[in-house]
Amino acid sequence: MKHTLLIICLLGFTVVSRAQDDAVITSYKGNIHVRNHEDGRLHINVPPKSTRKFKATGKIWYSDFGAKGDGKADDIDAIAATHAFANAYGLTVRADDKATYYISGKARTATIKTDTHFGKASFIIDDTDVERRGAAVFVVRSGKQPYMPTGITSLRKNQAKLQLTLPGPCLITVTNANVKQYIRFGPNQNSGSPQTDIFVVDGNGNVDMDAPIIWDFDQITSITALPIDETPLEITGGIFTTIANQAESKYTYYGRNIAIRRSNVTVEGLVHHVTGEGDHGAPYSGFIDVGNCAYVTVKNTVLTGRKTYTTIGSAGRPVSMGTYDISVNRAVNVSFINCTQTNDITDPTYWGIMGSNFGKNLLYDGCTLSRFDAHQGVANATVRNSTLGHMGINAIGSGTFTVANCTILGRSIINLRPDYGSTWQGELIIRNCVLRPSAKKLSHVSLITGSQTGLHDFGYICYMPERITIENLEIDDSNIPAGYGGPAIFADFNPQMKDESYQEQFPYVKTKEVILRNVKAASGKPLRISDNVFMFKDVKVLHNER
Template identity: 25%
Template sequence: MDNHSSEAYVSKNSLNRRNAIKAFSLASIASLSGGIASASIPDENSNFPLKKLVCNDYATVQQLKMDQTLKAGNIARTYGYYTVGDGGGAEYIISEGKIQDLTGTIIITNDLYASIINSTSVNYRMFGAIGDGQNDDGIQIKEAHDFANRMDIPVVNTHGEFWIKQAKLIQILTNVNWGHTIFHIDEKFNSLNENIFIVSGREKPMTLEFDAETKARLLAQMRPGATIIPELAPYKNYLIVVTDSNDRVGVRSGDVYAGRSTKAREEFFFIEEHGRVIGDLAWGFKDYTKIVAYPGSNSYLIIDGGTFYFSGESSNIGGGSYFSMGITVNRSRTVIRNQWIGLEKGNADVAMAPRKGFYTFSYVYDVLLENATLIPWEKDRPGTEKDVPNGTYGIGGSYALNATFRNVTAEGSPIHWGVFGTNLFKNFRVEQCMLNRIDVHFYCWNLYIKDSKVGTNGITITGGGDLFIENTTCRSNSFVSFRRDYGGKWDGDIRINNCKHVPTGMGETAILTMAADDIDYKYPIGYGRTIKVENMVVDFSTVPNSKGISWLMRLSPFSRAGYGGRVFFPSHMEFKNVVVEGREQGMRLLNIPDPQNFQLSKRGSYDGVQVRTNCKMIFEDIHLEKLGASDPQAIDQVHLSLKNTSNSTYTDEYALYPSIQVNGCNEFAAHLGGSIVEMSVGNCKIIRFTGALNGSLRGSLTFTNCKFEASVIKTEKPYYSIAATLGTSFTNCIIYAPRVDELAHPELVDRIGFIQINKGVLYNHLNTRLGNDIVAYHKSQGLTFSERFISMLKAHHELESWGV
């Protein structure tokens, strides 16, 4: 407390006791046995002279107020606020004179005041909180925190029940230990803009101004990949938010928004020593309209414990406005732990207005929420007249850097909306959580999910950076859904390992859904820079009768938007060890539209001699869907397709020139649409394969240790179309009798398109074999395989004559 504050407690003519009182603990006066005791403290005007200090004991604050013998300079101690032992006991100094701030002060008479002293912590009873269900205890709770904030001491209130009604904006600047304290929140008083608790820092944010020369250097520094910005070195330990309101990005698609909703281009990051940047920059800036520095705090504020019961009511009827009803965290380096949030016993969530979230984290760096249980609020109730008009959240926020959620539980039924509803989260970690949804609407950058379970509302995000998910289960039709309304994009690396996807619907599902609408989102959209998915179980036990197609990735139907923007495509994709359980029907791989229009980060080319690939796709040990008989050239009855719906002219060298490797995928069917591809298939049974409908595939095809068993409908078309300009090669492959309309027809083997019995073989062969079914059939017909034909199966080169 500064001198000005001291004068609020003790008049100028009173004994200046502040330092003496701190040094002199009344708790040490063990001799106090009745109503009055005396002790001595050093006088401020001499080195060691002693002066009598009168100490009075009272049962309650009311008894203290009734004592007419009190004088300025007396010390008083109570054993309770309303009753002895109710927890409201405190020590006071009696002073006279006008009090400027009554927080922590009791008015005894017009001229006499009792002010709390000698406290290393405070609780709510000390300030008169009743806890009877009628009093708005939030008023006294606010006074307790105001006092703690001014004295820079913690609030320690480890038990009791309190009812908060109209009180709002209870500011928390110091540590809090709520322990087993129970708070009852009356939601009839929820506010649009005022939360109940506000966790703040003591310093205020500031708007930064630079001269033209410094601004130019700063703009040049703020770009993706920046690690040090010397111009911001003076703002060490600040969260920096850069805004260009004149540059609008992030158009939001959908009927409700009709492309009108946009956001200013913004970036946020933290500054450490010598301008070191924490938080990858995703954007560059041509200009900015504002830079604000938010202080990072030089200590951790910890809030521990607490149980919160909500009435479940609404402060208005409908309207769509979002209401506050919990804790806003605006202070960096804040830790919240060991809390439970739910409805009053016997109450239901009947609110018709959406909530912003019990926890709201905004403009913060390095925050942690752990060991917390809360509920996602109801939205889609039976009967549309009971639906909440907008999404309603249990956790919200924006501009949060290095936010960690650990051992947080928030699950519910399908009528509950997603517990998370956030924007602009960066370096976002979810560990050992059980949540019905993880959602960042706009601009998530670096998301790490580990050892968690996500419910039916799924993982829904857009943004970029690292997306790393490990040992996690997601019960949703998409393991990760990249939000269509913001372009279905991820501009970074995706790693998913040892996870389980549990589809919950009967329609199409996907491990990754990355579909967008055909509009201008005002930023590039695309499917990540690299993708690696390993050891995934897709478990249909919840919907075992589902016949919906299950994709590794579900993409937009276009690679170039109508306005001309090209979709970016990964340079590396890898899917390994994907197993389907709970139904027999397996997976499909990809349906890639118009590869000639994609935008890759690397150059590729085809010159008739070689393919210079710029994308590697690896599919290994994927449990594939068993496809029935089909037209051999049908593009919609395959596991992997590259469609050319417009023309085959490639835009430039940054179009998609892939190297595709498929290994250990049985019952495989592919249609490459005459695209430019370098493809190898190994250890697979291949039921249909079309390189090009007319002529040859531009590129090469290699088949190793593969089994060819065509599954087609009755047709005059060749069962396989595998001519390739740079060669088609077979090594250690086996040819089985084709299945036409689900029946084996060894007599139709000549229609497979690259072998005719005793007539010749096409392409390059090494140790190609005929299946026993074909051999047995032809022997039964009295046919003898010619030595020349057998030699061609053993070894044949495309430059040799194809015929015997």
């Protein structure tokens, strides 16, 4: 979009503002007026007297721009107009606490560029009949414009500096479309994604080594720099209810959400409910959808797990569709603090609440949620002071994954996703945790689960964590049936690998060392290496009880 353009007309000193969020703002005498132009843009008139008042107070309300807030009239145009005007003049937006704003399926997105306080207001998002299922209800955007740096033709893993001079800190995204990675295996198999990395640099091109470059790029087919807003933006409050879609159950994702596409944003005190889910429906890509940004915090927020529906996957077999209330894609330094969900975190009829791709430095702290998940890789992740539900922790990636002071109600402490090679190139640290499997028919317990035949090319070398440290772990295996042999560190990742005759086409690099300190099982049975002793025969297990 173009920068805001102010044109001062000679007749009547009428000010026309072409805003970045696809609205035209005029300043004629009379009343505040919002109309939907035939070109699809909102045309907003705010008389000079009202403009002066708003600028003096520094804030505006949805009701100022015609929002009814009665739960019946469609308020999306008024809401979008309020934000468009606020963006043009740098004003805070406020909702009316007693209002209920109805948002229809109209393809209108409200662009947030200033602090927004939803307060105690309610918002009804009706997805039963939408014009464009991918249209966000709100999108949080930067006023800064991305651009394409020149002169960078290759990158090396852990490279510390780019030969760039930038106006300030930037989020860099690089792609090599000629290399495919994350070539998925299984019922949702695919041909992979272009090699991608995302990282932060300062104005001199120095890479933030807390989230380093994780791949060698022999060639770069695209590179984008997005300047990072240094001024924080806050979004607070709001009680949102989505009336779920009734579409066919197939992979036609709905993105009727709050999409965060600006860095340095905090969302606090938001509540999201879901109603109207039936026996079928299309999946959702996340109500809180964080992407192409850095330094985002979501805290003291209540979300809702979505009902699981099935469809036919790319391999021609029935699959359960991933559907999310939290989504993180191509984002660095994203934190979820003291977040919970409205439904039972152990109820398998609801899909795990979070999914992510291409993330770095992801954090759960003080959360009670059904799942943490990283599909196409995370570099460095921490889950602490939290309770994870039936889908537990699922991840692949690199760096350090720390799980501390947590209760895990899934089948394992961490599941290394088999569809992406069960790979973690780095270290796994587990401290002061309780594993309490919730599955009623569980016949065995393994701390680290996954599957790897060594026969599929995922587009990268697959690793198990090089070092695993497990300290002060309680395993509640008291309800396992007779014949249970005791908990294992590793699941049987490859039942076919029984001896040296098995040959991996794409060798799976095994763990070198496991350090155990104060690991106890309620059954009283000792911790074993695995049901597959051969596969893990070279793993060094150190018992350090200090």
